[in-house]
Amino acid sequence: MADFTKAIELNPKFGEAYISRGLLQAVLSDFQGALEDFNQAILLSKDPDPKMNLLWNGTPVEDYESLGMYRRIADNLLEGVEENDQNSRTAGIHKYRGDIRLQLKDTEGALQDYNEAIKLAPKQADAYVARGDYYTQMQQAEKAKADYNKAITIYSESIENPTIKASLFIHYSDRAEVYSKIKNYQAAIADYTQVIDIGGPNLFLSYESRAVIYQQIKDYEAAIKDFSKAIAIQPEFIRIYGRRAIVYLEMKNYEAALTDLSKIIELGKNSQETEEFVVVFAYLQRGKLYQQAKNYQGAIEDFSSLIKLQPNSPESVEVYGRRGLSYAQLKNYPAAIEDFSSLIKLQPKNHQGYTYRCRVYIELKDYNQAMKDCNQAVAIAPNNPEVYFARAGVHSGLKNYSAAIKDADKIIEIAPDFPVGYWVRGAMYFAQNNPSKALSDYELALSKNHKFAPAISSIAYVKYEQGDKQKAIELWQKALTIQDDLTGTKLALAVALYQEGQPEKALSLAKEAIKIDERFKDINHLQDNLWGKQLIQDTKPLLNKVK
Template identity: 25%
Template structure:
């Protein structure tokens, strides 16, 4: 059984459809030998989740819970699947059940995220603060708390929490981007530009970072730098109508009227296409 699970885990690490399918076959072989073997059951559930087979994954996690009502991995896995199936209350119940087994900073943070999905920012903040109290180096709790402060337009508090998040995880592109935007709002342009540059160094293929830095350069009247950033972002994400419009604005300020008009026209075409596709999907 252990050999099947070990080989299945190796297949799963490939992350491609063939590897996931081979992993599932090995987990199922282990379960044929011993249906109560939890490592095989849990990993089979995760592999099904990776395949997008959420209901089947939910069933396997549920079987694991029936076999061991103290299995935190099963509760946590089923909570994620419930979120993916938009069953928020069930996700919250599963996180609560896992916390009854043993609370942790990660679980408090996970429950906080579920609360945010349920539009309960007060409950979410309570959990993020509880997570920090349990582990004052847990960066994700600081990051999520910072996002709530940001949403509430408490930008200086948000920056303080992004600082702590980055202190304990300096590879999180999102923390740098969000702190950059908060710094831009309070007129700390140099700090914002520094954060955008750091985010780009971490994730050079993230179009939204270039778009956001381009917006800041536009605000500062640095039109050539703005146009360059919008152009870089559009090479990564060509069909963003707002970015085309913003680049058109910058090009217009630089006196490149024909290129600006072409960008405006393309932005309008893209927006019309997006609106049309949305109307089809809504029917």
């Protein structure tokens, strides 16, 4: 930047310096500064200084050295433009200025510049591509397609009649990119294959580009193969690991994804030039995988690293919620409340912070604070079933089952095909000693999702109270086959097995459940979870054995 500014100070008519500085300012997101430089470059192009030797192919000349122009932003500002073609040079500047105006949301000015660029140099494909991108953004699909097709025609002519054989690499790459814009993915793949066969510079980027197309058409195996070839050529190029990790995630190959995400984090620690957003992505995705695998401490560490890197990024906002949920799973409720409070501070109009914090207060039996948070969540998101589910939990904790039923009714009203509302209402009817209504709602829940394990388990609770222990055992086993993390169900099954004369199996299962959550050793906790009187009575001798 300093060199370009010095060049302009030494010769204010040096248009190339304004263009180069404008490009650099655009890279640095100083779009207003870039716009001013391109404006000046266009003015100079109308009355060029014949003494200024403007080369557009990156060749170093004496004028550059004398003006301190030791670094160029682009090796090729206008590929294929004749050295003395002033119209083409000016067209290129209009194209760049159009890009900047589009960034500044001056859509009318951007279109004017793209039109002027095409008028001055109708054989320059990049102006048509830029205008096609503009029309795409403006949701004018037919105009965008026409411009992309025009660019393809120009690139095709260059490929058929190349003035320099090496330029084929560039033309195939450019045409492939445009083919992908119009979703002609097979043509894009064919062009990237030509680029790879030619074997031009930065071949790893061509493999990466073709892999991205394979990913878009869901040919994941081919995508992985190309990303892997790119990595073999350039093993330190961190972005490609991120792209390959995304494909592994789409394939549900979580172990391979975890390996790539860990590699990104390792490379990020050892490089000063790492793209930070890729490392942020890696911490976020690896944290999610750890959370999914119930490695909550690992998730917390990754989420904490992300927050440290970018404390105010959109990802960090999401991560406060995710880290808080991990803390809650580890029963570190103060840390969870702190994270959810941070989420509320960052997004006061988002119900999730209040909803999550409400659930923690329920666990702490602080129903007053829980109700405040849940009411706030309902006020923010009155059409979201999640907030009523949380508030029903508060009402249940307060033994206000009628109020909980009203919230369950609201869930059903908002999401009638969602099994949770029926299940919650059934649980409240069971708490009110109304087993017939409870069973009816549990069956309704299963009609919405026949694999909804909580409803299957809840039917078993009713059956046990009705004396049908064998049916209860069968249902609890079925529920755990579908969802093996239902701690209360594990203990209930253990109790039933113990009563049916299978003490060894019962004790093993009971110990497993209590190891997961020690609160299930407390009869009061079982009552809070709406266990029936007979089941609680039968649990006492088993708990005595476990102790």
